[in-house]
Amino acid sequence: MKINWFYFSSPPRFYALAGRLSPLFFALALLLTTLGLYLGFFVAPTDFQQGEGYRIIFVHVPVSWMSMFIYLVIAFWSAMGLVMKTRISMVMAQALVPTGALFTFLSLWTGALWGKPMWGAWWVWDARLTSELILLFLYLALMALRAAIDDERRADRACALFALVGVVNVPVIYFSVKWWNTLHQGASVSLTRAPSMASTMLFGMLVMALAAWAYTIATSLKRARTLLLEREGDSEWARRQFAGDAR
Amino acid sequence: MHPQRKKRLLLVVAALAVIGIASALILNAFRSNLVFFHTPTEVATKQVATDRTLRIGGLVVPGSIERSAGGLQVSFAVSDKVHSVPVRYQGILPDLFNEGKGTVVQGVLGADGVFQASQVLAKHDENYMPPEAADALERAGQTVVQP
Numbered sequence A: 001m002k003i004n005w006f007y008f009s010s011p012p013r014f015y016a017l018a019g020r021l022s023p024l025f026f027a028l029a030l031l032l033t034t035l036g037l038y039l040g041f042f043v044a045p046t047d048f049q050q051g052e053g054y055r056i057i058f059v060h061v062p063v064s065w066m067s068m069f070i071y072l073v074i075a076f077w078s079a080m081g082l083v084m085k086t087r088i089s090m091v092m093a094q095a096l097v098p099t100g101a102l103f104t105f106l107s108l109w110t111g112a113l114w115g116k117p118m119w120g121a122w123w124v125w126d127a128r129l130t131s132e133l134i135l136l137f138l139y140l141a142l143m144a145l146r147a148a149i150d151d152e153r154r155a156d157r158a159c160a161l162f163a164l165v166g167v168v169n170v171p172v173i174y175f176s177v178k179w180w181n182t183l184h185q186g187a188s189v190s191l192t193r194a195p196s197m198a199s200t201m202l203f204g205m206l207v208m209a210l211a212a213w214a215y216t217i218a219t220s221l222k223r224a225r226t227l228l229l230e231r232e233g234d235s236e237w238a239r240r241q242f243a244g245d246a247r
Numbered sequence B: 001m002h003p004q005r006k007k008r009l010l011l012v013v014a015a016l017a018v019i020g021i022a023s024a025l026i027l028n029a030f031r032s033n034l035v036f037f038h039t040p041t042e043v044a045t046k047q048v049a050t051d052r053t054l055r056i057g058g059l060v061v062p063g064s065i066e067r068s069a070g071g072l073q074v075s076f077a078v079s080d081k082v083h084s085v086p087v088r089y090q091g092i093l094p095d096l097f098n099e100g101k102g103t104v105v106q107g108v109l110g111a112d113g114v115f116q117a118s119q120v121l122a123k124h125d126e127n128y129m130p131p132e133a134a135d136a137l138e139r140a141g142q143t144v145v146q147p
Helices: A011-043 A053-086 A087-118 A127-148 A150-166 A171-177 A199-232 A238-247 B001-029 B041-044 B132-137
Strands: B053-059 B073-079 B084-090 B102-109 B115-123
Touching: A011 A087, A011 A150, A011 A199, A011 A238, A011 B073, A053 A087, A053 A127, A053 A150, A053 A171, A087 A127, A087 A199, A127 A150, A127 B041, A127 B073, A199 A238, A199 B084, A199 B132, A238 B073, B001 B053, B001 B073, B041 B084, B073 B115
Parallel strands: B084 B115
Antiparallel strands: B053 B073, B053 B102, B073 B084, B102 B115
8 A cells, every 4th residue: 555645735634633633632731741740749759869859850851852852843844845845844844833932941941940959050151051042042033034024935945944954953952961061961861871860750751751742742733723724714625614614 | 756856855955964064063163162161180281271260070079178167168179080179169059069079160270279269060960869779879889979
């Protein structure tokens, strides 16, 4: 059987699929967040060094992972949009930006709250923190660039190019703690070696990471639907959609 | 794949490669300026300019912390296990600051070779475990602190 890779790049099909999946992932996000926060705040043991204060890790690490990963996904959809000229790719790239900016902001904010009691400073200009701040500026710039160009197709192309250029920042953030001396500690969880944290702590963190994934999928699909209607409100399928809703 | 798409894909991949290589070269050129702190060895062997404000990072030498009676004045030594730098500081230390633990101090190196710190930060590692596990590791003779 031959898979049709472009099946869901048809706007009406995508619109229907996103409408079905979005509430599902919202429910999943709620469930996983409740479970993850419960594990993190009540089940996971106290840390030998940082006491109870380390528990902000259950928010900080998942949102930081997500902030970087969303940018990679935006870059992927941007490349797809440029190469394949599929409209849905550009819509997805646009829909993910606000969620990415939100997670980056949360990452910086929870990091500051964690840094003050443990390191003794809200903020330091080390490579990890500075490159994450640049990531926030990249997200904000993507939104500003989009808003500055009236023509949709030109805005799509400009934002896609910008997103692709900015993607070099993601490995810099991730490997900054390895490449340079930083105040920020190294990675506790990586693909190349065993995680350096107790298993209950790790489990809680992974559940929170899945919750962040579910939330991202839910919000971006919902936003993509709205964007799609905004762009193609006059088309035949959108008219039929609304005629159907009105009945 | 459609030839037009193939061409555009190649363009995108080539552009990414060029940007990636350019950034790698730039970051490599700025390598020494991107570090947050220098090591005591770099200071002792004069690899860094010590006539201006700098940061030194390392472990607090066990047994080196001396507090002045009733004051906030504290002195200790920062070491990377090869060289160590004596540090003087007046102020409140972060909770995680302790002997044998990581720290980053910011200030100027005095003419007497003592580092006058204006800020002391604690640097913790990426290990998280319950206290019992840390005790067990310590009894087993393994250190949980990584420099």
